[in-house]
Amino acid sequence: MDAHLKKNNFYRKKIKPLALMTNFHLQKNKQIVMKKLILLTSLIMACSATTLLAQPPAGGGGGGRMDPAQQKEQLKTQLGLTEVQADSVMAINAAMRPLMMDLRNASDAERPAKMKEIMEARNKRLEAALPADVAKKVEDMMAKRMQRMGQGGGRPSGGN
Numbered sequence: 001m002d003a004h005l006k007k008n009n010f011y012r013k014k015i016k017p018l019a020l021m022t023n024f025h026l027q028k029n030k031q032i033v034m035k036k037l038i039l040l041t042s043l044i045m046a047c048s049a050t051t052l053l054a055q056p057p058a059g060g061g062g063g064g065r066m067d068p069a070q071q072k073e074q075l076k077t078q079l080g081l082t083e084v085q086a087d088s089v090m091a092i093n094a095a096m097r098p099l100m101m102d103l104r105n106a107s108d109a110e111r112p113a114k115m116k117e118i119m120e121a122r123n124k125r126l127e128a129a130l131p132a133d134v135a136k137k138v139e140d141m142m143a144k145r146m147q148r149m150g151q152g153g154g155r156p157s158g159g160n
Contacts, residue, residue: 068090071090075089075138078141079141089138096121099118103115123135123139126138
């Protein structure tokens with residue numbers, strides 16, 4: 001019997017340190033898991049922040065279209081157009097917009113020719129509605145905008 005008790009006591013002593021050791025390992029594993037979780041959360045937040053910074057501002061900046069009020073204001077400030085002249089340009093652009101949208105359906109081969117026709121028609125309407133020097137300024141500005149859009153630049157953001 002003594003041998004049996006000694007044997008049981010031996011195992012009890014052995015089990016107790018193992019249980020403590022396991023508890024230590026569990027705490028260590030919890031710390032490791034927590035560190036990984038914090039690192040993963042930080043990584044996700046960093047990726048989200050870079051994605052949000054890449055978005056255009058809510059006011060319509062970036063490569064998208066400006067709203068008509070902004071376009072009109074740009075015409076008046078950059079080119080010195082009067083209210084009536086800016087309204088004329090905006091009306092002509094609005095009339096040409098559906099034709100430009102139809103270019104999306106045109107084949108790659110016929111798109112440049114159709115675009116040239118639309119641009120010439122728009123320029124003739126601008127020359128008829130505006131004084132020659134003002135019409136030339138508007139045409140140059142629109143040509144530069146089309147060139148930037150063709151290069152994938154869109155319109156420049158709000159001076160940032």
